[in-house]
Amino acid sequence: MSHLKTENLTYIYGAGTPFKITALDNVNINIEKGDFVAIIGHTGSGKSTLVQHLNGLLKPTDGKIFLDGEDIHQSKSKLFDTRFRVGLCFQYPEYQLFESTVYKDIAFGPANMGLSTAEIDERVRKAAKYVGIPDEMLSKSPFDLSGGEKRRVAIAGVISMEPEILILDEPTSGLDPMGREQILDLIKNYREKTGSTVIIVSHSMDDVARFATKVIVMNDSKVDLMGTVDGIFENSTHLQEIGLSVPQITEVFIRLRKKGYPVSEKIYTVEQGYRELKRLFEGSVNND
Amino acid sequence: MAIIKFENVTFRYESDEEGVALAPAVKDFSLSIEKGEFVAILGHNGSGKSTLAKLANGLLLPEKGRVLVDGMDTVNEEDDIKIKQTVGVVFQNPDNQIVATIVEEDVAFGPENLGIEPTEIRRRVDSALKTVGMYEYRKHGPHKLSGGQKQRVAIAGIIAMEPRCIILDEPTAMLDPIGRRDVMNAIKRLNRDLGITVVFITHYMEEAVEADRIVVMDDSRLLMDGTPKEVFADATKIRSIGLDVPQTCQLSELLRADGIKLKNDLLSIDELVENIDALLKGK
Ligand SMILES: Nc1ncnc2c1ncn2[C@@H]1O[C@H](COP(=O)(O)OP(=O)(O)OP(=O)(O)O)[C@@H](O)[C@H]1O
Ligand SMILES: Nc1ncnc2c1ncn2[C@@H]1O[C@H](COP(=O)(O)OP(=O)(O)O)[C@@H](O)[C@H]1O
Ligand SMILES: [Mg+2]
Ligand SMILES: [Mg+2]
Numbered sequence: 001m002s003h004l005k006t007e008n009l010t011y012i013y014g015a016g017t018p019f020k021i022t023a024l025d026n027v028n029i030n031i032e033k034g035d036f037v038a039i040i041g042h043t044g045s046g047k048s049t050l051v052q053h054l055n056g057l058l059k060p061t062d063g064k065i066f067l068d069g070e071d072i073h074q075s076k077s078k079l080f081d082t083r084f085r086v087g088l089c090f091q092y093p094e095y096q097l098f099e100s101t102v103y104k105d106i107a108f109g110p111a112n113m114g115l116s117t118a119e120i121d122e123r124v125r126k127a128a129k130y131v132g133i134p135d136e137m138l139s140k141s142p143f144d145l146s147g148g149e150k151r152r153v154a155i156a157g158v159i160s161m162e163p164e165i166l167i168l169d170e171p172t173s174g175l176d177p178m179g180r181e182q183i184l185d186l187i188k189n190y191r192e193k194t195g196s197t198v199i200i201v202s203h204s205m206d207d208v209a210r211f212a213t214k215v216i217v218m219n220d221s222k223v224d225l226m227g228t229v230d231g232i233f234e235n236s237t238h239l240q241e242i243g244l245s246v247p248q249i250t251e252v253f254i255r256l257r258k259k260g261y262p263v264s265e266k267i268y269t270v271e272q273g274y275r276e277l278k279r280l281f282e283g284s285v286n287n288d
Numbered sequence: 289m290a291i292i293k294f295e296n297v298t299f300r301y302e303s304d305e306e307g308v309a310l311a312p313a314v315k316d317f318s319l320s321i322e323k324g325e326f327v328a329i330l331g332h333n334g335s336g337k338s339t340l341a342k343l344a345n346g347l348l349l350p351e352k353g354r355v356l357v358d359g360m361d362t363v364n365e366e367d368d369i370k371i372k373q374t375v376g377v378v379f380q381n382p383d384n385q386i387v388a389t390i391v392e393e394d395v396a397f398g399p400e401n402l403g404i405e406p407t408e409i410r411r412r413v414d415s416a417l418k419t420v421g422m423y424e425y426r427k428h429g430p431h432k433l434s435g436g437q438k439q440r441v442a443i444a445g446i447i448a449m450e451p452r453c454i455i456l457d458e459p460t461a462m463l464d465p466i467g468r469r470d471v472m473n474a475i476k477r478l479n480r481d482l483g484i485t486v487v488f489i490t491h492y493m494e495e496a497v498e499a500d501r502i503v504v505m506d507d508s509r510l511l512m513d514g515t516p517k518e519v520f521a522d523a524t525k526i527r528s529i530g531l532d533v534p535q536t537c538q539l540s541e542l543l544r545a546d547g548i549k550l551k552n553d554l555l556s557i558d559e560l561v562e563n564i565d566a567l568l569k570g571k
Contacts, residue, residue, distance in 0.1 A: 147461075176531060261568070270535055
């Protein structure tokens with residue numbers, strides 16, 4: 001039985017008005033426990049709409065969502081339970097931050113879960129530390145932060161609930177390179193330590209290649225491809241046609257191959273590229 | 289004359305709590321941006337980049353020092369409209385900038401306020417929307433667009449005012465790869481073909497390499513100022529302040545450590561591939 005699954009999920013914004021937009025069209029996805037899923041797709045392809053269904057925030061126009069085999073909309077209590085088990089961090093941190101201080105914002109989730117003040121405090125500090133928010137920032141208003149700082153607070157707010165399924169909508173956009181690494185490492189560690197399932201929406205093909213165990217490609221409200229990193233990025237021409245690309249490093253190897261060098265095109269990260277080029281250079285020395 | 293000039297600028301936000309002084313967001317900062325330049329600004333989160341953008345068109349005023357826009361001091365209120373007309377800013381969150389209920393009306397808002405005649409507005413709106421690839425959405429409601437689509441509409445709104453300098457604060461943060469490419473191309477066209485000065489704040493190193501000049505902020509101060517090749521040649525320094533070099537440099541760096549004599553300033557895929565090819569053929 002799959003952990004999280006959608007069945008013929010369709011969602012229409014503005015249904016019944018002249019401006020209706022079908023944001024999800026018959027979407028069927030399947031996520032197993034412990035998966036690290038990356039959802040990619042052009043802007044407007046339906047990624048954010050999809051993830052907002054997975055924790056019950058949006059109600060399908062048609063179709064169903066199953067968590068451990070149970071329809072999340074089968075009852076009020078099931079839906080309530082789903083909201084705690086599936087934590088969602090929004091694409092725009094502004095939509096998530098509303099308290100008067102950073103501390104209260106991060107504490108909001110744990111407080112709603114009915115934890116004690118001491119437990120809440122522990123979780124807030126742990127989550128803040130995790131995402132690199134210094135103590136003195138906890139008393140600041142979240143509205144007085146820089147873009148990247150807001151993003152960190154929003155992520156801390158979700159992590160502090162320690163959800164079983166962690167969903168982050170474009171978590172690294174707006175972060176500086178070190179912050180990007182920190183957050184990705186954090187997500188990776190969180191998953192390894194807790195056995196949680198992680199779903200990220202991302203526009204960074206480089207990051208997707210490094211972390212995902214499963215990739216879902218959205219195109220025009222539909223699931224276009226679903227598979228492993230290898231299985232997805234071998235379709236470089238198709239990906240470009242639908243607004244995406246392959247990782248930068250992959251592009252280097254595609255060009256080298258076109259020039260006639262015997263290199264693999266299945267190279268997605270700097271580390272893999274390094275090993276492949278080393279092989280190429282050493283090979284050329286041996287042939288002398 | 290420089291189009292934007294910061295002279296020893298210090299700026300501090302006011303704290304919500306009384307009597308608490310916040311640390312300066314920009315400190316003793318001097319920089320001169322010349323007409324026609326394409327400058328990228330890099331820096332860690334909270335280093336002061338967006339604050340610079342707001343200081344550059346008079347939205348914020350310095351506590352110390354001064355900011356000159358085409359020679360006009362931003363503290364002079366009588367020049368405020370001229371200053372905002374000279375320097376257009378596309379902010380980090382496009383949501384706060386959307387004013388109308390139809391995309392094309394939103395883009396027309398700026399030029400209308402400048403008193404441009406209707407046929408010219410029509411031309412500018414269409415051309416700006418085509419530049420950012422949102423022409424097909426001209427009749428849509430902007431609030432219903434996805435993140436990246438909104439961002440492109442916000443950029444079109446500024447382009448349509450035809451300012452002489454455009455500051456873009458992370459305009460590609462929410463875009464898909466092709467969308468990012470489109471926006472970068474649009475920005476380059478504005479700079480090369482129309483001679484508009486571009487100041488471009490980004491966290492993507494591979495976008496920064498497309499600029500003529502990179503300015504690096506660190507903890508409210510200016511740390512580096514040079515060509516992309518100069519700035520990224522010092523990988524250690526760049527990493528020490530939370531940034532990184534482009535992936536092509538990372539790759540050549542690893543190989544150089546093994547004695548493979550690739551150059552240390554291979555900023556693009558083309559340059560890297562050519563250098564590898566040359567080395568292998570040179571055998
Ligand atoms: N309205 C505000 N009130 C108080 N402090 C602020 C306000 N806006 C920003 N700051 C602070 O000023 C500093 C500089 O912020 P700024 O927004 O200029 O950073 P940035 O370089 O643009 O960062 P990012 O890459 O995250 O967007 C940060 O420490 C931030 O917390
Ligand atoms: N609140 C909304 N009201 C109406 N339409 C919307 C709303 N949010 C998104 N849409 C539309 O739904 C489609 C999918 O959007 P979204 O899920 O945000 O895409 P993505 O996250 O992949 O960029 C787009 O056509 C977008 O314009
Ligand atoms: Mg989205
Ligand atoms: Mg900023």
